[in-house]
Amino acid sequence: MRYHLITGISSGIGEALAARLILHGDNVIGLSRNDNPMLRELAGRFGIIYRFIPADLSETGKLPALVRTFLKEIDKKDLSGVSLINNAGTIEPVGFSGTTGSREIKNHYLINLVAPAVLANEFIRLSRRLRIRKTIVNISSGAAHKPYEGWSSYCSGKAGLNMLTRTLGAEQKKMEFPVRVISVAPGVVDTPMQKLVRESNETEFPMRRRFAALHEGNKLLSPQTVAERIASLLFDDSIEGGSVIDLREFRHPRLDW
16 A cells, blocks of 8 residues: 655646556545645545645645644555655746745745755654655756746756755665655646746746747647656656656656556
8 A cells, every 4th residue: 555645736747646646546645725626536436545635835834744644644554655746836936036026936945945845854754664665756847957047946946956856865875764765857748837837928038938839839748648657756666766857858667666
């Protein structure tokens, strides 16, 4: 029996990944501002545990208690694996530095970097004695490696998330029952966030036309395709902890997860 704690399950990659795991027979606990009735109905149809915990990830002081609740309530009798998937994120504020608000910048880093770090810290601490497969997946972006004008917060936040992954990976190699931590950049995916990107003002985000062209040319990846690829990595021991993976370049040797 496997359990997954996933942030941002209301839409996009988080929704698709939660659905894929439920269909595989895994239990899902979602952290998000809004519940997802589709996931609740799907889990009920297949007799899978799905629980929604309302959470504002910018309120980082409340997150440790949510991880404690998650690990306390799961059935450890037949537990074979547990994971934390830091999927939730925000693109806002979009705009050149000097034109955005300080409160928006703070909120961005709280959601995109501080929340994943806090959740990972608590997950590692509280699962220390569990002798099972333990995995943290951080959803990153190609923007972690390339500067985009108007995305200073997004680029730097995702770069920080990748370095968090590398550092945790190095630390966990020294642990008796390690947590495998990986970072995954999914590519350009057809999600509500991409819609916001296309609706950006070109003076605030000069690369807007590139993303609009990808959408018009039907070149965006579907959340379902990306979810399948991420799911295949979750408990694959051949992926080394601390790895930063770009799904556009990665060819997985096996999909029988």
